Amino acid sequence: MRKTTISCTTCKNRHCFIKQCSPEWINIIDDNKNQNNYKKGEHIIREGNPVQGIYFIHTGKVKVITTGLNGKHQIVRLANDGHILGHKGFEGDVYPIGAIAMDDSLICFVENETLDDMFMSNPKFTYTLMMFYSHELRKLEQRIKNIAQMNTREKVAEALLYLIEIFGLDEHQELNTLLSREDIAAIAGTNAEQIIRQLTIFENEKIIAKKGKKIIILKQEELNKIIRKVNLHPEIRS
Amino acid sequence: MRKTTISCTTCKNRHCFIKQCSPEWINIIDDNKNQNNYKKGEHIIREGNPVQGIYFIHTGKVKVITTGLNGKHQIVRLANDGHILGHKGFEGDVYPIGAIAMDDSLICFVENETLDDMFMSNPKFTYTLMMFYSHELRKLEQRIKNIAQMNTREKVAEALLYLIEIFGLDEHQELNTLLSREDIAAIAGTNAEQIIRQLTIFENEKIIAKKGKKIIILKQEELNKIIRKVNLHPEIRS
DNA sequence: CGTGCTTTTGAATAGTATCAAGGCCGGTGG
């Protein structure tokens, strides 16, 4: 973690919610924010620490985890540029989640006191954040259904699609991120062995290819089918 | 579904978010809202219908479902007095979830156009809604972890605790709601047979008692233990 | 007093987690 100083007034991140504030407020935030560079693997938030504000991701990739059964980690959410970490709403409480940088990440921090003033004076900012939460909620509701009902094959397909959605593919159809099998298992809600077996099956079916640890997506539509098949049952919809 | 007319100015629901608006706005909402009584089992929202606004639960019990694998229903959330249905943020889209009354329920509906004006003119309303979403998000994140990692025993314990949290127990320690085994299965993310088997086990362990379809909670702390044991591993926390 | 629905139980089957062992790869030090 190393302190840096990119001003909000020159910041090029178009998705940052702070941009929803008025120009004079952006200046105030500029003076009050803390900006740090986190190295790959570094903790941004530790589970159980007191909540002091919200983290805004300028650039980077972050995994949000909670510790569960037998100390197993579950990846609850993946976040990148423009996303936030540490939801508003539990001052005096502790973070129920931890956040770890998956790549070197530049992250701005705004403390609770400043945030409260921002909400009061910038309705558009509050509104945008409300919409963000609303969307996240909707996504999680879908994910709950998936994780609860899917078998391993479907879970792995869903995890891959989730990774594509968040981080995207490069020009060679390669996943723009390098996760351990264990990390993928923590997204899908199973263990590393199951992930490997299923990836091998997908490889045999020519849906993906493996290049070392990297995963190349050959037929994304096939992954979609595995999930869609699950979602669309028009004959059942009343 | 039958139209009723309780004015917001005399409404006694303390949790309703509309109360966060200014008095003049409450009058405007009063003129623009639609209030209906839904009978037990009636659909409030149908999966796939266009989104037109937000539903505010005055009184009642509602299950929020999505249709998944092989047409199985997953109960994503349970809602009661003061909660809302149909998240803001997908105008022009269709509801990804359905909502069904579990008891006779009185529900107010406000359409998108009115809502947008409310957000613009009532920052406190927007802020309150943002906080609500933030809390819901946090709860769902915990639930995701649970559902993904728990075995049947733990899932059933969690489902029972969830029911207690939302609907509470009456003076005889009876669950304040009557769900089918299938409904409980749709919360826990398994099937009705597993629920029955596990309820029988809990009964033998004197953790619960069954009175017909009703469930009596004898030792809630034992249910907590089953879940807590899962959450607390201090030796592992870094 | 049937009829249909939900609950309950049992048995067979399929699926998943766990354990163990070997392979691969990158990094380190000789």
Next chain:
DNA sequence: CCACCGGCCTTGATACTATTCAAAAGCACG
């Protein structure tokens, strides 16, 4: 440059758990 080490990946065998199917019992309702 090579040999070794440790970590992650991979695969197989096994034990366990959950799902499915089938059938009986209980219950509500007309």
